[in-house]
Amino acid sequence: MLKVEVKVVPRSSRQRVEALEEGKLKVWVHSPPEKGRANQEVQELLAEHFSLPRRKIKLIKGEHSRNKTFELDTPPDRHNIRDSRKEV
Numbered sequence: 571m572l573k574v575e576v577k578v579v580p581r582s583s584r585q586r587v588e589a590l591e592e593g594k595l596k597v598w599v600h601s602p603p604e605k606g607r608a609n610q611e612v613q614e615l616l617a618e619h620f621s622l623p624r625r626k627i628k629l630i631k632g633e634h635s636r637n638k639t640f641e642l643d644t645p646p647d648r649h650n651i652r653d654s655r656k657e658v
Contacts, residue, residue, distance in 0.1 A: 572642040573630070574616070580608040580636075587619045609633065616640060 575594045582598035590596050597615055601607035609629055617624040622644060632638035 572644055574640045574642060576612060576616070576638045576640055578603075578608060578612055578636045578638060585611075585615060587615055603634075603636075606633075609638070612638070613640070616642070620644070 577590070577594065577596045579596065579598045580601060580603045582600060584598055585600060586596075586598040588596045595616075597612050599608050599611040599615065601611045613624055613627050613629065616622075616627050620627075620642060622642060626643040628641045628643070630639050630641045
């Protein structure tokens with residue numbers, strides 16, 4: 571299992587996943603932070619970014635916050651977050 575800290579920017583004009591310092595990610599999403607829409611979109615972008623099925627990514631902390639922690643059901647050595655930068 572790999573835990574990923576994510577800062578979310580909702581209501582963005584673009585979708586993007588970018589690596590920050592210390593293995594954290596910043597994710598821009600179109601959806602507003604209402605009824606879990608932004609969380610779902612972040613989950614979908616992370617799944618695409620890490621080439622994982624969406625069911626392998628779980629929100630474990632920060633459901634109502636811009637700072638979230640996701641758990642990826644994958645070996646930690648499979649993905650290098652520092653090298654992650656992708657615009658969708």
